[in-house]
Amino acid sequence: MIRVAVVGARGRMGSHVVEAVRSASDMELTESLDAGDDIKQISKDNTDVVVEFTVPAVSLGNVLALIEQGVDVVVGTTGWDDDKLEQVREALSHAPRADQAVFIAPNFAISAVLADYFAAKAAKYFESAEVIELHHPDKVDAPSGTALHTARAIAQARQEAGMPAMPDNTQSDGGSRGQVVDGVHVHAVRLRGLNAHEEVLLGNAGEQLSIRADSFDRISFMPGVLLAVRTLAGGGHAGLTVGLDAFLDL
Ligand SMILES: NC(=O)C1=CN([C@@H]2O[C@H](COP(=O)(O)OP(=O)(O)OC[C@H]3O[C@@H](n4cnc5c(N)ncnc54)[C@H](OP(=O)(O)O)[C@@H]3O)[C@@H](O)[C@H]2O)C=CC1
Numbered sequence: 228m229i230r231v232a233v234v235g236a237r238g239r240m241g242s243h244v245v246e247a248v249r250s251a252s253d254m255e256l257t258e259s260l261d262a263g264d265d266i267k268q269i270s271k272d273n274t275d276v277v278v279e280f281t282v283p284a285v286s287l288g289n290v291l292a293l294i295e296q297g298v299d300v301v302v303g304t305t306g307w308d309d310d311k312l313e314q315v316r317e318a319l320s321h322a323p324r325a326d327q328a329v330f331i332a333p334n335f336a337i338s339a340v341l342a343d344y345f346a347a348k349a350a351k352y353f354e355s356a357e358v359i360e361l362h363h364p365d366k367v368d369a370p371s372g373t374a375l376h377t378a379r380a381i382a383q384a385r386q387e388a389g390m391p392a393m394p395d396n397t398q399s400d401g402g403s404r405g406q407v408v409d410g411v412h413v414h415a416v417r418l419r420g421l422n423a424h425e426e427v428l429l430g431n432a433g434e435q436l437s438i439r440a441d442s443f444d445r446i447s448f449m450p451g452v453l454l455a456v457r458t459l460a461g462g463g464h465a466g467l468t469v470g471l472d473a474f475l476d477l
């Protein structure tokens with residue numbers, strides 16, 4: 228039985244994770260913590276894997292504290308940059324357990340993971356590429372972690388193919404061209420009625436490829452979360468792993 232704790236348990240995602248863990252025959256829910264709770268209630272004495280879905284401002288602190296507690300962590304919270312990831316690697320290098328693992332995924336839905344993968348594969352064949360992410364208006368961060376991950380993957384594919392900068396004759400945009408992430412324009416839509424959506428537009432003269440992923444319900448993220456919990460609990464993934472594609476045979 229995998230002992231699972233949830234941090235951010237009363238949140239939109241955390242509450243879904245609590246339900247998914249409770250419904251899993253191979254898992255036992257140990258601790259359900261939220262803002263104001265002492266994260267050191269979680270330890271290797273009561274928990275094997277922690278699932279963390281909080282807010283970008285606190286996730287690194289939570290992960291560092293949980294590493295000190297000797298437990299593995301599955302992280303869904305967004306807002307990760309290279310510096311924060313390096314702090315996690317550093318903490319893992321002197322963690323209580325040599326086989327301790329942290330897994331971070333910008334998106335746990337298979338539709339989004341595949342859209343990201345397909346966009347990176349297509350990128351070198353198109354002169355232009357832009358990313359549009361669309362979410363519910365309660366989301367605190369923009370652009371989404373998923374869109375940032377996709378934009379960086381497109382940029383890396385273009386760089387590896389030796390491609391030039393994308394064509395853009397904009398002289399002044401007043402902010403309407405979105406955020407530029409490694410040369411890729413990213414646009415964020417916030418709209419009541421939406422949940423989580425991403426569209427990648429890739430263009431050449433006379434043609435366009437559109438790659439779209441839609442998460443209509445947060446249940447779409449749960450199979451990926453449970454896959455990550457089971458994978459970490461099974462061992463063999465010591466250190467930091469980023470992206471659910473690492474656990475899929477893509
Ligand atoms: N990787 C993925 O597939 C997905 C990632 N996400 C990401 O997950 C994160 C959470 O999203 P969502 O669930 O919608 O957000 P919510 O705001 O609904 O949930 C966040 C929860 O974390 C709690 N919290 C805040 N600070 C702390 C703390 N220091 N310790 C413990 N809990 C804390 C909040 O409590 P309170 O409200 O009282 O402050 C709240 O209950 C976001 O970064 C989002 O982008 C979302 C969906 C999918």
Ligand SMILES: O=C(O)C1=N[C@H](C(=O)O)C[C@H](O)C1
Nearest residue numbers: 305333334366371372373423
């Ligand atoms: O806040 C959300 O809801 C989501 N956040 C993640 C992100 O920022 O990419 C994943 C998904 O898009 C839902």
